Amino acid sequence: MLIDHPLLGLRDSTEFIYMGDAKLLNRPNWKSKNSKTKFIDYGYLRKNPAGVHKELWYHEQGDRSWLVVTRNTVTHEILKVELARYLKSEANAK
Amino acid sequence: MKYSGIKVLWEGLRGNMGWKPLWRNPDPKTSYDIIIVGGGGHGLATAYYLAEKFKITNIAVVEKGWLGSGNIGRNTTIIRSNYLLPQNQPFYEFSLKLWENLEQELNYNSMVSQRGVLNIFHSDSQRDAFVRRGNAMLMSGADASLLGVNDLKKMVPFLDFQNSRFPIKGGLWQPRGGTVRHDAVAWGYAKEADSRGVDIIENCEVTNFLVKNGRCYGVETTKGVIKSKKVGVCVAGSSSQVMGKIGINLPIESHVLQAFVSEGLKPVIPGVITFGAGHFYVSQSNKGGLVFGGDIDGYNSYAQRGNLPVIEDVCEGGVALMPMIGRARMLRIWGGIMDMSMDGSPIIDKTNIKNLYFNGGWCYGGFKATPASGFCYAHLLATGTSHHDAKDFLFNRFEKGRLIDEKGQGNQPNLH
Numbered sequence: 169m170l171i172d173h174p175l176l177g178l179r180d181s182t183e184f185i186y187m188g189d190a191k192l193l194n195r196p197n198w199k200s201k202n203s204k205t206k207f208i209d210y211g212y213l214r215k216n217p218a219g220v221h222k223e224l225w226y227h228e229q230g231d232r233s234w235l236v237v238t239r240n241t242v243t244h245e246i247l248k249v250e251l252a253r254y255l256k257s258e259a260n261a262k
Numbered sequence: 263m264k265y266s267g268i269k270v271l272w273e274g275l276r277g278n279m280g281w282k283p284l285w286r287n288p289d290p291k292t293s294y295d296i297i298i299v300g301g302g303g304h305g306l307a308t309a310y311y312l313a314e315k316f317k318i319t320n321i322a323v324v325e326k327g328w329l330g331s332g333n334i335g336r337n338t339t340i341i342r343s344n345y346l347l348p349q350n351q352p353f354y355e356f357s358l359k360l361w362e363n364l365e366q367e368l369n370y371n372s373m374v375s376q377r378g379v380l381n382i383f384h385s386d387s388q389r390d391a392f393v394r395r396g397n398a399m400l401m402s403g404a405d406a407s408l409l410g411v412n413d414l415k416k417m418v419p420f421l422d423f424q425n426s427r428f429p430i431k432g433g434l435w436q437p438r439g440g441t442v443r444h445d446a447v448a449w450g451y452a453k454e455a456d457s458r459g460v461d462i463i464e465n466c467e468v469t470n471f472l473v474k475n476g477r478c479y480g481v482e483t484t485k486g487v488i489k490s491k492k493v494g495v496c497v498a499g500s501s502s503q504v505m506g507k508i509g510i511n512l513p514i515e516s517h518v519l520q521a522f523v524s525e526g527l528k529p530v531i532p533g534v535i536t537f538g539a540g541h542f543y544v545s546q547s548n549k550g551g552l553v554f555g556g557d558i559d560g561y562n563s564y565a566q567r568g569n570l571p572v573i574e575d576v577c578e579g580g581v582a583l584m585p586m587i588g589r590a591r592m593l594r595i596w597g598g599i600m601d602m603s604m605d606g607s608p609i610i611d612k613t614n615i616k617n618l619y620f621n622g623g624w625c626y627g628g629f630k631a632t633p634a635s636g637f638c639y640a641h642l643l644a645t646g647t648s649h650h651d652a653k654d655f656l657f658n659r660f661e662k663g664r665l666i667d668e669k670g671q672g673n674q675p676n677l678h
């Protein structure tokens with residue numbers, strides 16, 4: 169698989185480390201209500217879809233950025249690649 | 263159908279015209295006592311033990327494809343009981359004991375071949391870890407012994423003992439481990455379950471569950487609605503897809519694992535051998551092909567095919583361990599979808615919907631577990647309580663912090 173890195177262009181997927189579902193970017197607030205249930209969900213439960221999946225890839229052998237890759241888990245087709253950093257700041261700005 | 267030497271002779275003399283299909287091909291009835299979703303090894307074994315040990319025979323096994331189309335027909339066929347943790351090891355030893363008697367019990371040749379499993383180690387610290395594992399095995403009643411370099415040189419002289427990066431220091435040897443003809447396991451269990459009255463319904467996908475007031479009372483399928491007092495899900499790599507239909511998220515990711523077979527060679531590999539400095543395991547099939555594998559590809563996948571980097575990695579591991587296979591040609595490669603759990607260990611448990619049960623999270627070690635998984639799942643479905651050897655394979659271990667993490671990797675499925 170080739171991942172179209174927003175800054176570096178097409179890179180081989182072997183340069184990356186895979187971290188799974190991009191929901192890991194949204195860490196629950198420990199002070200919130202039901203935070204225990206939320207953390208169990210955050211730590212252990214996954215939707216694991218057959219189809220479009222947003223997931224985290226870390227460019228370890230490259231610029232060490234975290235990417236959010238939107239990929240089809242049935243065909244391995246990569247639909248979108250974004251820098252996690254920007255997604256996070258967008259989410260925080262809202 | 264009963265197989266025997268006399269039957270083989272008799273059929274040989276009569277042109278082999280008297281053999282019959284091993285199981286019927288029934289239409290689903292309107293209701294059953296128990297429905298098993300998924301006709302892989304574990305589902306079929308569950309149905310067999312329910313009928314044989316718990317005398318419940320009004321059962322249907324509902325399979326979306328043909329029997330053996332899932333991982334039971336795709337794995338590298340290794341059986342062993344060389345786990346470390348007390349929640350796992352007695353279970354796998356129980357399974358190995360069931361394997362040892364399986365062919366007699368099922369009256370079916372599943373080619374259970376206990377030719378031994380040898381785990382090679384390459385450093386002093388790895389030796390310490392293997393000594394500890396060997397002791398855990400002995401304590402569970404399994405067999406294990408530690409072999410030094412001289413023993414190995416006699417047994418497997420073709421290994422690269424001089425490898426300067428990963429010198430071989432010895433091996434952990436389990437003589438009772440080995441290989442089994444994988445699809446014959448499915449066929450054997452199917453034959454004996456069927457002969458006890460279990461309906462095996464192929465080409466019938468479960469599309470939803472019938473649930474009312476928090477109780478499950480049947481399934482919707484591509485062949486219509488089938489009611490049942492209890493439903494046991496057992497669909498391996500499709501676990502999240504099937505449980506997702508009623509909104510249950512599982513501690514599971516689906517990953518692809520590849521297997522490889524070389525051209526047929528004369529007998530060279532005596533048993534199962536694993537590399538300790540990379541991920542590579544190999545055995546030789548009775549047809550002569552080297553059957554080998556390594557790591558999962560490492561990203562969520564439902565594709566039943568993998569990518570090239572893992573092929574390269576597995577072959578590098580193989581050649582580093584035994585350079586002689588460098589000139590063997592690869593014949594076939596395929597992939598299967600693994601239900602990788604968050605701690606690398608399985609789940610055999612009730613769900614929070616009454617009468618709905620779950621068996622899954624076998625990662626890439628579920629073939630060896632087939633008999634014990636079937637036995638323990640049957641125990642849970644029949645009695646409502648966990649079998650002694652599977653009492654820790656529960657959903658709530660994640661929230662309770664009682665993970666069963668053989669490798670100590672934490673909640674990252676692709677590292678288990």
Ligand SMILES: Cc1cc2nc3c(=O)[nH]c(=O)nc-3n(C[C@H](O)[C@H](O)[C@H](O)COP(=O)(O)OP(=O)(O)OC[C@H]3O[C@@H](n4cnc5c(N)ncnc54)[C@H](O)[C@@H]3O)c2cc1C
Nearest residue numbers: 300302303304326332333334337338340468598628629630
């Ligand atoms: C390449 C490879 C190598 C492996 N090597 C080993 C090994 O050496 N040793 C070892 O111990 N383990 C090994 N494994 C793991 C082992 O094969 C699996 O853990 C085990 O087979 C899973 O259990 P099963 O047999 O019940 O699964 P499957 O055979 O996959 O059964 C699940 C069944 O459920 C069906 N299903 C799915 N969805 C539905 C639905 N909606 N309705 C009805 N049916 C449905 C599927 O069609 C499938 O037949 C390997 C796996 C692979 C892929």
